[in-house]
Amino acid sequence: MSENIGKIVGVNGNLLTVEFNQPVTQNEVGFAALGDLKLKSEVIRIRGRRAELQVFEDTTGLKVGDPVEFTGDLLAVELGPGLLTQIYDGLQNPLPAxxxxxGFFLQRGAYLQSLDRQRKWAFTPSAKKGDTVQAGDKLGSVPEGIFEHRIMVPFGVRGKCTVEDVAAQGEYRVEDVVAKIRNERGDVLEVRxxxxxxVKFPIRAYGERLRPVEPLITKVRIVDTFFPVARGGTYCIPGPFGAGKTVLQQITSRYADVDVVIIAAxxxxxxxxxxxxxxxPELTDPRTGKSLMERTLIICNTSSMPVAAREASVYTAVTIAEYYRQMGLHVLLLADSTSRWAQALREVSGRLEEIPGEEAFxxxxxxxxxxFYERGGLVKLRDGGVGSVTxxxxxxxxxxxxxxxxxQSTLKVVGAFHGLSRERSxxxxxxxxxxxESWSKYPxxxxxxxxREARHVLRQGNEVGQMMKVVGEEGTSLDDFVVYLKGEYVDAVYLQQDAYHAVDAATSSARQQYVFERLVKILRTKMAFDDKDGARKFFQQLTQTTKDWNRAPMPGDGKQADPEGEKQFKDLEARIEKMIEEVADYA
Amino acid sequence: MHKIYHRIDKIAGNVITVEATNVSYRELAQVTSRQGTSLAQVIRLDGDHVSLQVFAGSRGIATDAQVRFLGHPMQTAFSEALLGRVFTGSGTPRDKGPPIAENMINIGGPSVNPAKRIIPRRMVRTGIPMIDVFNTLVESQKLPVFSVAGEPYNPLLARIALQAEVDVIVLGGMGLKHDDYLFFRDYLEEHGALARAVMFVHTAADPTVECLMVPDISLAVAEQFALQNKRVLVLLTDMTNFADSLKEIAITMEQIPSNRGYPGDLYSQLAARYEKAVDFDTAGSITVLAVTTMPGDDVTHPVPDNTGYITEGQFYLRNGRIEPFGSLSRLKQLVNNKTREDHRTIMNTMIQLYAGYKETLEKQAMGFRMSNWDRKLLKYGERFEKELMDLTVNIPLEEALDLGWRILADCFEPAETGIPSKFIEKFWPKTAKTQEAVEAATK
Structure with a gap:
């Protein structure tokens, strides 16, 4: 128990001004006492003998003169087996517990241990007495759901250490000592x-950072084909409200080809x-056949929960992501929404009466x-394995x-930009x-x-469409009109995807390659029509048929064989080819 | 007993500062001066200086006015007796009934643990096709009605209050014109809906600070009803007035404004209210429908903009109709697969074709020749507007879907609609009927 006690001298919203006598640390955690309750807070500015603390809770009821206990610790998260499948708030309190x-409401001042202290894990040692290890090196492992969860030398350990003792194979709790190591100065450290x-410090216990080049398949066609994301890369999805940001994130969290998904709401x-x-919990992960929840972790600090904890929540999420990366896993962190996080910074900055920048940020x-975005990346671990945080x-x-x-600040640092448009939604x-308008720097x-060809058609189609608004359909040549229809066709059957259809919602990379190749062939085909009405009618039917094709399962692609659906797939493909054949102009 | 303070240091706007000790943050106080007694709430502590916002405003408050701290934050009474009654923003009766002071509950309580929420699963039927078919309202949803001054948003709310299938209606009026308040009261009374309603009304003539209390007090009461297993619909009008009151107090407190004078925490403030919408794991639910008037019809204005990010969709009320474009109920996907299998198809197809109609209208206005397709769209658009979009249409969902198919069949060939072939086979009316036959059939 810390003896460093301060006294409240001011309350303004969630900001406390506290007078202190003994040394305090910037970003150290303090607890403001409200009767029996202790409200968690963080030092964010120090001026003379007064520290300003942001409280992670509602401050109603605090009085001038109430004590604040400084802990000396920075805001930190607990890392260990049992994190996956959990739902935490921004400060890593398990919400179901x-x-x-x-009960129904989030009572303030209630903090629980993030990891279950009683649960036992089957530990298998891998290091031996006398091994030389350093921060992040594997000492042993426990099975956590579908993964082998590595027990590592704590990331804060400096220099090389010698293993003194490793626990035998057996069942241990998270707080049990599983190894002892001796550092260069001769101190023996206990490893639990x-x-x-x-949370605010990146974990750097790896060999080197690599350039992200391997694509991360999201099964969203427009993303994978046109604006891909790489494993270990970063991307952002800006968009006005109602444009479908969150639905897109949900689809990604479901289908993305990664090991662990961390959702920071x-x-x-x-x-x-x-x-x-x-x-x-009800959905199965097509990669493992297990529940999707087994690879998922949710950090949830929703809009009505305290603002200061919102600021902390993205750091909590990224720290846990880095932790799993250290095990050689590919982790996807979805943060929704970084603007709310930036607004939390703005609120605090406003209360501190800092000189505001643009729009008071x-x-x-x-x-x-x-x-924050730089904490993403692909790294080579010391044991040669590779892990990533996207x-x-x-x-x-x-x-x-x-x-x-x-x-604008985000666009400067990310590798792909998926701009959502109100017009399209x-x-x-x-x-x-x-x-x-969107772009990606990844292959x-x-x-x-x-x-390039598809994009060219889209751009040209769009130009013709714009022109047609001015000069009308009759002022457009038949050739231009066909380009316009081709553009609309690609848009309708490839860029658009029905998130609520069992088959269409997720398109595998094999299917994307297969379909896209055929689609581009259609785009390259020169077509002859008698008039515009004929052309429009043809494309309406082609779009209809291709959409039906999208909804049929591709042979060898589904979880279970679906002979009837697959026959449909082939029939529709043949029908499309026949339709193209009829209008193709080989002259 | 509570100590009484007599020395007021500073009076600015609706905020007074008094020197006092042992006062807690957000505590309530009574301020008594020659103008009468008003409630006030602590909004900042700075050493011995306590700043309070005075509910009735600072007009007429003398520097020697009495300030008595009550030792608890803002509370409201809760009991079944609230039903059928009308109160002000601070909870005193506005009708002629007796005050209610039993079972006091704190307002602005903590938020619901997300782990105790469930996925919304029931639709709220309103009998308005533009809502039921195209943007289904779902229990526990929070939806704003974006509108501009002069649009019939209050009559729309009143109709929803009347027709919606819920147990309790809580109506919060902020900055209402007195006429509008009377309209709501009389309309609900005439149609016998007042007995299941509680109203908290702040009119434009009342002090600003009371306006700030209306959403909190309405939602606190709604929450209690919901915990008693009731399905509650909260109607708020107009949230822009609420935001403007926030702005007024923030500026008085010399906070740094972020966007057009609104405080930096506008988003969090609005979210704290809207997020009270909930479907409890083992109890009732709260659905929130709130009017937000857009100053200058500008949806990028901070109030509608922040609201849009918080809520689960929005209705645009323009020219007396709920606009199909832009209007969106994000939760509709959770229920419209359980209504009737053709619901989604009709919804998407009709909107896409209506978008085509709008384009054609533009072309027509510029004097371009109408193609065959254009003429079909024109015919379709007119019927869609008349038979489905009109807000006076009051038919159940199933009838509205049938009507949709009939309109499509009368205007298009099946392939032109882009509807999946299996639905065409099942639902496409075999014989396209004439207008007269349609009318005969709906009677």
Whole structure:
């Protein structure tokens, strides 16, 4: 128990001004006493003998003169087996356990241990007495669901150490000592299965960082084919409200080809988290055949939960992501939404009466955002394995205007930009990623040339469409009109995807390659029509047939064989070919 | 007993500062001066300086006015006796009934643990096709009605209050014109819906601070009803007035404004209210429908913009109709697969074709020649607007879907609609009927 006690001298919203006598640390955790309750808070500024603390809870009822206990520790998370499948709040309180204890509402001042202290894990040692190890090296492992969870030398250990003792194979609790190591100075350190790490510091216990090039398949066609994301890369999805950011994130969390998915619901609606946490246990992961929840972890600090904890929640999430990366796993972190996090920074900055930057965001916004995205990456571990953290953040720009500070700061540091457009979502063209404005710096798995061709048709089609609004259909040549229809066709059958259809919702990379190749062939085919009405009618039918094709399962692609559906797939493909044959102009 | 303070240091806007000790943050106080007694709430502690926002405003408060701290935060009474009654933003009766002071509950309580929420699964039927078919309202949903001054948003809310299938209606009025307040009261009374309603009304003539209390007090009461297994619908009008009151207090407190003068925490403030919408694991539910008028019809204005990010979709009320574009109920996907299998198809197809109609209208306005397709769209668009979009249409969902198929069949060939072939086979009316036959059939 710490003896460093301060006294409240001011309360303004969630900001406390506290007078202290003994040394305090910047970003150290303090507890404000409210009767029997202790409210967690963090030091964010020190001036003379006064420290300013942001409280992670509602401050109603605090009085001038109430004591604040400084702990000397920075805000940290518990890392160890049992993290997966959990639902934590921004400060790593397990929400289901909290619900059991406190009922329907989130009572303030209630903090629970993040990891279950009683649960036993089957530990298998891998290091031997006398081995030389350093931070992040494997000492043993426990099975956690579908993974082998590595028990590692704590990341905070400096220099090389010698293993003095490793526990025998057996069942241990997270707080049990499983190894003893001696550092260069001769001190013996006890290693438990669980370790703590301060959230605002990146974990750097790896060999080297690599350049992310291997695509991360999300099974969203427009993303994988046109604007791919790489494992260990970063991307952002800015979009006005109602454009489908969250649905896109949910689809990604479901189908993305990674080992672990961490969802940081940061300042968004509770309802969306509920959908995930109620549905995922029922869904099976096509990669493992187990429940999707086994690879998922949710950090949930929804919009009505305290703002300061929202600021902490993205760090909690990324720290846990880095932890699993250290085990040689590929982790996808989905942060929804980074704008709410930036707003939390703004609220605190406002209360501190700092000189505001653009739109009252603090001047350090850019560097904070950059530092966060830089925690993503592909790394080579010391044992030669490879792990990655891919970060996908949504951005909710005020007024849907991408010129605002959060979007602009984010665009500077990410590798792919999936800009959602109001225009497309209004026209129900989902996912509403704008095909002409978005970009990606990562390589795609389909041929560059084909993508260029498709993009060319889309751009030209769009130009003709714009022109047609001015000069009308009769002022457009038949050739131009066909280009326009081709553009609309690609859009309708490839870029758009029905998130609620069992087959269409997720397109495997094999299917994408197969379909896209055929599609580009159609685009390259020169077609002859008698008039515009004829052309339109043809494309309407072609679109209809191709959409039906999208809904039929591809042979060798589904979980179970579906002979009837697969026959349909082949029939439809043949029908499309025949249709093209009829209008193709080989002259 | 509680100590009484007499020395007020500072009076600015609706905020007074008094020197006092042992006062807790957000505590309530009574301020008594010649103008009468008003409640006030602590909004900042700085050493011995306590700042309070005075509910009735600071007008007429003398520097020697009495300030008595009550030792508890803002509370409201809760009992079944609230039904059929009308109160002000601070909870005193606005009708002629007696005050209620039993079973006091704190307002603005903590938020619901996400682990105790469930996926919404029941639709709220309203009998309005533009809602039921195209943007289904779902229990526990929070939806704003984006509108502009002059649109019939209050009559729309009143109709929903009347027709919606829920147990309790809580109506929170903020900055209402007195006429509008009377309209709500009389309309609900005439149609016998007042008995299942509680109203908390702040009119434009009342002090600003009371306006801030209306959503909290309404939602606190709604929450209690929901915990008693009731399905509650909370109607709020107009949230822009609430945001403007927030702005007023923030500026008075010399907070740094972020966007057009609104405080930086506008999003969190609005979210704290909207997020009270909930479907409890083992109890009732709260659904929130809130009017947000957009100053200058500008959806990028901070209030509608922040609201849009919080809520699960939005209705646009323009020209007396719920606009099909932009309007969206994000939760509709959770229920419209359980209504009737053709629900989604009809919803998507009709909207896509209506978008085509709008484009054609533009072309027509510019004097372009109408193609065959254009003429079909024109015919379709007119019927869609008349038979489905009109807000006075009051038919159940199933009838509305049938009507949709009939309109499509009268205007298009099946392939032109892009509807999956299996639905065409099952639902496409075999003989396209004439207008007269349609009318005869609906009677």
């Amino acid at each position: 909290l619900a059991e204890k406190c 299965m669980m370790q703590r790490w301060p 940061c300042g968004e609606r509770a309802g969306e988290v509920v959908e995930t946490l109620r549905e995922f 603090p001047a350090y916004l850019e560097s904070v955002i950059a530092a 970060i996908g953040g949504t951005v909710s720009p005020a007024g849907g205007n991408f010129e605002e500070p959060v979007t 209004d026209a129900r063209r989902y996912p509403a990623i704008h095909p002409l 795609s798995f389909v041929s560059d040339e084909d993508v």
